[in-house]
Amino acid sequence: MNRRVARLRAAQALYQMDLAKSDTDQAIESVVGEEERPSEFFLELVNGTSTQIAKIDEIIMNSLQGWTISRMGLVDRAIVRMMVYEMKYIDDIPVNVTLNEGIELAKAFGGDESGKFVNGVLSKALETIKGE
Incomplete structure (x- = not known):
């Protein structure tokens, strides 16, 4: 599982956890194909994001202008949470790669808007993360 696929599967798992209140193991099991092995990166994204959700949501709330986190679409929220985790907690990935991957995932699942x-949210979140 390469990093792009890992991000896609992780976003799906986080979406499921938010929508159906699934636990981490259930969500991981449901998005990983029978013949697919979950990568360490995938597991880190799902487990790390779910573990750090309170800190991540605080960063997101400070990055939203005229919005609340509960008003965000579930897909957008899952993607933004995962990418904030990646920007804040994974050091070996350039931030511009994380931003681009998040934008591409959002376009694929939700369209240009x-x-x-x-x-916008990730750019503002990055300012907060850099200021910490």
Whole structure:
């Protein structure tokens, strides 16, 4: 499982956890194909994001202008949470790669408007992360 697929599967798992209140193991099991092995990166994204959700949501709330986190679409929220985790806690990935991957995921799942929204939130979140 390469990193792009890992991010896609992780976003799906986080979405499921938010929507159906599934636990981490259930969500991981449901998004990984029978013939697919979950990568360490995938597991880190899902487990790390779910473990750090309170800190991540605080960063997101400070990055939203005229919005609340509960008003965000579930897909956008899952993607933004995962990408904030990646920007804050994974050091070996350049931030511009994380931003681009998040925008591409948002466009693929939600369209151009989601891409623009995610770009704005992640850019603002990055300012907060750098200021910490």
